[in-house]
Amino acid sequence: MRALHHGLALALALWIALLALLTGCASPPPQPSPAPVTLPPTPSAPLQPPSPLGDFTQNERARWTPVPWSELPGWGEDAAESLWPALRQNCARPAPGWEKLCARLLLEEAPGDRLQAHGWLMTHLQPHRVESLDGNLQGLATGYFEPELRARRQSDARFRVPLFGPPADAQLARAPRQQIDQQWPGRLQPLLYVEDALDALLLQIQGSGRVSVREPDGSETRLRLAFAGHNDQPYRSVGRWLIDQGLLKAHEANWPTIKAWGQANPARLNELLWANPRVVFFRLEALPDPSLGPKGAQGLPLTPGRSIAVDKAAIPYGSLLWLDTTEPLSQTPLRRLVLAQDTGSAILGAVRADYFWGWGPEAEAQAGRMKQALRYWLLLPR
Template sequence: MAPPRPDLGTEGRPSDSANNASRQRNTLLREHSRWVAADWSELPGWGEDRAAELWPALLQGCVRPAPGWSELCVRARQDAPQDDLAASLWLMQHLRPYRIESLDGSAQGLLTGYFEPQLEATRRPQGNYKVPVLAVPPDLQQRRPYFTRQQIDSDPQARARLRDRELVYLEDPLDLLVLQIQGSGRLRLSDADGNPQWVRMAFAGHNDHPYQSIGKTLIERGELRPGEASWPQIRDWLRRNPGRVNELLWSNPRYVFFREEPLLDINLGPRGAQGVPLTPGRSIAVDRASIPYGTPVWLDAGEPLTGPALRRLVMAQDTGSAINGAVRADYFWGWGREAEAQAGRMKQPLRLWALWPQGSSL
């Protein structure tokens, strides 16, 4: 059952024309966006989300607070809400909503999804585990751009330069590509005694070649229809075309290198660009020139192209090379195959509202 909708009070009612007009004309400018003051009543579905679920992600963001948030973060730690209604009312008391628009006034954008792969791996090549995850080569900065994906996989000179850079080995080359696209992943290794050990592979650099979507490649070649290029469908195509795996993967020349980190708590997500762990279902990646890290955001991904409508509170805590523009976000689903399936299907029209401390400027 949805929590009761907060009473917006006189301040939030459209009938209060004087207050409404003065607030809605206030505009804050960012490099890639403009924020137009709004009333709480304008946020579609406001009060129907489980707002208290935002608090762990909000407090994570307060470890590295956005400008103007330090004092409010102290209050957020002290005033942890007991239920969803209290959380919504706390946000309304301390924050002001701003509709996010492009600089030319468009409030429409795009929501996609991402996740953290969860994979099996080995320390040494054995059995079917022969696909290496590579650390940054020592000459990466001296050779720009570096070798392409195809060269790294097949060219003797490139392979010689990357010898001894293998961190672990995966079974499926597509899993490596997914790991590289998502930028991090959790791997389960087995030691000599057979006991599992969890580690995280974190982004450490890339070869400076452009990224090419293999889903888009399959669509352009007529192998899949538009709207069909989800990860499950790409995996199915590769299973049906085992002799064309390299042909498809090499169409994307970008190659990502990693560093290994301990995974001390399997319940914590990877660190986003803000430098704090991401929270499944409550963290998004944004264009930092549009929305500062650590900003609470109300997202409305209604009238979806695929998947259910989504209206909820999230925190801007990450970014990505494809996340550019004022009204653009990538929704963090979590980790594992189910998160992969959900993220792969998500492509929805989007509107965003930033929630910013009252009286604070950008």
């Protein structure tokens, strides 16, 4: 494998040199070297940015500075050819400036291997370092996933926690969580009932989920609970509430420990839940293809490992980025091509990403613990 990576690095080096000659760079091209395998710098380690190729572009939240391909750590290691289905789907709603390149991408044959895919990207795109307006290159990567729950259409002794669609009751439609929890009986008709209030909260935090509904005849129906709005109340982190109460330390505040605390302290469970006044409302959708993720804010299905949520004031929907962070469980480098296809109320800042892990136990384990140092680069059409 090391020989394969070395060969790929040399091949990519030739692409870099060729592109420099074709584009007539004013300064000599950097000498490429094999991609580093060290972990991304920690927030306490200041980063020294290399010299840019030209002027930067600035928007409401971020600054984008063109840089050589050699700046991207681990470039060449990702299986970029596997990106093509998501990249073509993304062209249904392309980012600004991608229209002509999308037309070409949809007509051309997909690359057959990693080298061809990287070569295509390097020919048609220019990397831009993303940083905050004050020059900070480092940010935060968290993770999210699509929970899978069991549900019933009618409440019983086990399934008693309601999930709602957008209320017709104008008063409760904008009421905080505590008021909805106390006043919904007789005023709101739940879509479904689930077993655990903390699972229901997690579903609302993630924004969508999959449910297996036991029907009266004993059959099972697989459905998706899709995001359909919220009650216009501010989102408050229950993890932050536990920290402020002195019940958890900051490094302990991940979803597994939050859920464990709630299960160990049932008398204070409502106090924990009501610390977050926001309630998310859902709509039921069929799940004909379980391999497709939920639709993100861009309006397209999310792809596990290829979709991220961003601050749309910093990064436009549909943008292609090179991600440099680490996996939360193994702490190994996570460096890959991703598409900005979603957003969230807690996803704010120039260098901020919520990485979509997919669904299932592994996705839940990774997403629930992810709070990693992050850098990324925006890849714009030339």
